[in-house]
Amino acid sequence: MEPETQNAPPVVAVVVVHEPGDWFEETLDALADQDYPNLRFLFLLTGPSRSTPSGVLGGSGAGAASDGVDAVETVIERRLPNAFVRDLGANVGFGGAANEVLRLVEGQNGFFLFCHDDIAPDRDAVRLLVEELYRSNAGVVGPKLVQWDDPGVLESVGLSLDRFGEVDQAIEPGEVDQEQHDGVRDVFVIPSAMMLVRADLFRELDGFDAAIELHGEDIEFCWRVHHSGARVVVAPSARARHRSDLVARRPDLNHTRIAARHRLRTVATMTGLARLPGRVLELVVLTVASLVVGLFTGRFRQGVAALRSLLGLIPRLPSIVARRRAVSSIRQVPEREVLGLQQRGSAQLNSFLRSRETTTYVGSTTSVRRWRESTTAPVIAWIVVLSLLLLGSRSALAGGVPPVGEFLRFPDSPRDLLAAYTSGWNPHGLGATEANPTGLAILSVLSFTTLFRMGLLQTVFLIGIVVVGLIGLWKLATVFPSTRARIAALVVYAASPLVGAAYAIGSLDVLVAFAAVPWILHTLRRAVGVEMADPQAARSDMADGLVELSWPERLRRTMQFAIVVALGAAFVPVVVALAVVLGVLLAVGTLLALAPWRTALHYVLVTGAGVLVALLLNIPWVSTWSWDRIVGPSPIGDPGRGLRELASFEIGPIDFASLTLALYLPVVGAILLARAWRLTWAVRSGVIVVGFGFLAVLGDRGALPFSAPQAGVLLVPVAAGLAISAAAALAAFDLDVRGGSFGWRQPLGIASSIAIAVGVFPGVVGITSGDWNAP
Known part of the structure; x- marks a missing residue:
């Protein structure tokens, strides 16, 4: 040696x-x-x-x-x-x-x-x-x-x-x-x-x-x-x-x-x-x-x-x-x-x-980070959805948004918007000395993106707001590890007849709600700590992909939820009411699905804290709010749409609207087919669909003890609930039905998939006119 x-x-x-x-x-x-x-x-x-x-x-x-x-x-x-x-x-x-x-x-x-x-x-x-x-x-x-x-x-x-x-x-x-x-x-x-x-x-x-x-x-x-x-x-x-x-x-x-x-x-x-x-x-x-x-x-x-x-x-x-x-x-x-x-x-x-390119999956005992499923299907789905949206809006892109309903022309200069926000004078009606909407200041800042071309800003804003809602829905659907389930949710929400109907009648309230509701649901569930569950633990009885959040992280996520509500309320105050009801219904759905009661409590607490911060962020405009200001003006006369028209989102001129009723089959199918965390989300989405659908029907009939928002606003959460139910149904079919012994579950799963394809047909047909049937 x-x-x-x-x-x-x-x-x-x-x-x-x-x-x-x-x-x-x-x-x-x-x-x-x-x-x-x-x-x-x-x-x-x-x-x-x-x-x-x-x-x-x-x-x-x-x-x-x-x-x-x-x-x-x-x-x-x-x-x-x-x-x-x-x-x-x-x-x-x-x-x-x-x-x-x-x-x-x-x-x-x-x-x-x-x-x-x-x-x-x-x-x-x-x-x-x-x-x-x-x-x-x-x-x-x-x-x-x-x-x-x-x-x-x-x-x-x-x-x-x-x-x-x-x-x-x-x-x-x-x-x-x-x-x-x-x-x-x-x-x-x-x-x-x-x-x-x-x-x-x-x-x-x-x-x-x-x-x-x-x-x-x-x-x-x-x-x-x-x-x-x-x-x-x-x-x-x-x-x-x-x-x-x-x-x-x-x-x-x-x-x-x-x-x-x-x-x-x-x-x-x-x-x-x-x-x-x-x-x-x-x-x-x-x-x-x-x-x-x-x-x-x-x-x-x-x-x-x-x-x-x-x-x-x-x-x-x-x-x-x-x-x-x-x-x-x-x-x-x-x-x-x-x-x-x-x-x-x-x-x-x-x-x-x-x-x-990687995703954290929440298991029953620990969380793991793995590579995402490699597929081009989401890219193709997004290209198709955005292309159809632009195709349906081709008239607005060529000649501007027609001044229908609430689609009033923007001022010629962003300084006019900013001056209106800071003036303290509301010119609507006979005029009043009060604060103006926070959205005026936001629009004046957004004018930088179009180099202060206000006509272009209006077109981009009214079309882009739908894209914002679709991105939020995609984010929300990431609670499902299945790519097929997320694409189904995106397609169902994008093909909702509400989009075409809102453009046709010029309803800014419906479009803002369409953009805000998915983000409210997404940021709310993240603030609670509900994340994507591990598909390899599909056979476990885990009710939610729940992660433990530190107080700083929970506070940060709650502030994100508050910012989303505040941005929506800056244009349409009824977004605050939607956020409150959504938080309560998510808590109710959590309890009905036998998920931990602490999760339901967190939904309520986060909703309350986030809404309070959202109100503070809209000072001074929030000082002018009353219930009538929040829900908006009542429609002239008795609309008398009826249950079928409301269930098919027929708030404007829509062809083949009755086919939309097929989308309610996956709501039932998801609850009957799903297990574990898929069942939890199936119940939550079902509660949202039933809860807001019930409010829309009662509000349309004037049976509520208070003034109700317009039917289109109340139907936006229903559309989001149908999208999540479709995702839950497909996720349940992939993880809970496929590979099992043949019985009634397989035909129900196949029928739910067919119902999704049938239900999106009216929304696809609505793009053919190029102007969403607007007058």
Whole structure:
């Protein structure tokens, strides 16, 4: 063994230890078991606390409690008697602690193996890293990292980096290791959890940036390595388990803010001088965009942290300039070559788009993230639906929207809308001194999208509002994992005769309700925590794909619901009443489906809180509301439509309207066929259909003790309920009926599918005129 030890280049394993837990002994065992013959160990102890968790020693004795550092040293000496242990006292961060090797170890030969204290490499990991470093002539090489408790799941196989310092993983969360990433390749960053570095290179670069205590020391170091001309390589044949629970170990730190601050510091110090002004401008745009997107995607904190860190660069300019001077001497490679090694575009944007291709499924005990079903059917369905909508609106697109009913011409200038909103004078009727609708201000802002062409704005607004409703319905239908079910919901809602009838009679109230109701249902169920259930758990009795929400997340989702209600009410106040009734009916449907009563309670509480915020957002207009103002003027005379006309949405000129009655068969079919969470949604949609249908009939007959909204507004939730019932029926047929023994369930499922095809026929026929039969 002696000749082999002498021939093998020396490797010093530098392990930074900070108040380890009971897993530390496993780390020591893995390091002690390495088969590399010339390996030495340097343990650097950090941390202000002089106590150590009892798990380190496997128990809590009086001697261990009296001096935690001595206890850690005892454990290290027991496993690695020849290791050198140094207590650094204060916690200077991983980079600052690791830099002590420059002072404690002499010589330019050999390698430094930097490790966290929660790493457990395989027995041959160090040897394979050294071999690959020589084979690839690299400066830094790292292993494949897998999860500590589940080594079959990947954690990292090297990291990519964009020019904004954002890391992009080559793997997806929870991706199983099937040797799909086992090829040796160049990467931009090797995580500091375990990296092998040439000793001479580490000394030449003066180690890690001591100003980066944690979160980003590996990014900054590897960026300098690339500037020096050395290679950074990942060797997946070497494997190590990693706990990676820094957030849990240091709950006293704001990790999001620290990571953002160090990321922007690295970009400011490592970007070439010629490209720095443009990079700063790009960072400003990207930060503002992340704030806007984060408001709706749950990443608002990251956006705020990035903004604070960007502004924080200003008072740190002297230290940044000094750091740029310090690293200028190691720039041996042109900036364009280093930029070519980085990922193009924005890693943050790419990660967001890639996350759209995966879906989180809620199971009975845990949630899993898997790739979505790969199919072009949704794209084709959307192309067909939007094409038919544009075909049916071809007259309005060519010559503008005719001034029918509530479709009054917009003013010639957006300033007129804004002046009307701020004037405090309502010109309707005999005129009155009162606040005007909030929608006037919104329309004046939207005029930017059409370059202040108000006629075009009216056309785009009245047609686009239908598209908004269809997108909301699609979002709502994502509670069903079946693509066929979601497409059925989209088609049923898009083909609702309400759309053509609203255009024909010029009903803005119906169109706004058509846009708002699906978004109200979607944001409300998300605020409650109801998400897509796992189709692989179809045989379970899970009543809902329910996830536990933290208070900040529930508050954020409730505010989204409030914003949707506020936007709808800014144009049509009756949206507030629709939101209240929808929340109550969802709670009733939840109880009737025997789902947890807490879910029903959350529906009521979220509805109440969201509606209250929506009212506040419409101040001062809300001060002028009365019940008659909310529901709108009563129709002249007794419409006397009757049950058939209302059930078939015949509020305007519609051909073959009676065929729409076929859509009610899936309402019954879904309840009879579905199980588990499919049954819950079938009951909820059925309650919405019956509840609002009952209100529409009583309101049409004047049998309610109060003034009712116009029938078309009350029928919009019925149309949404029919769409969700259609989706539930098809989902039940796919998961609960197909593959079972033949009986009455199969014919009922087939009949429901046929009924959907028949029921959408009147809506499709309505596009033929091109003007929706408007006068």
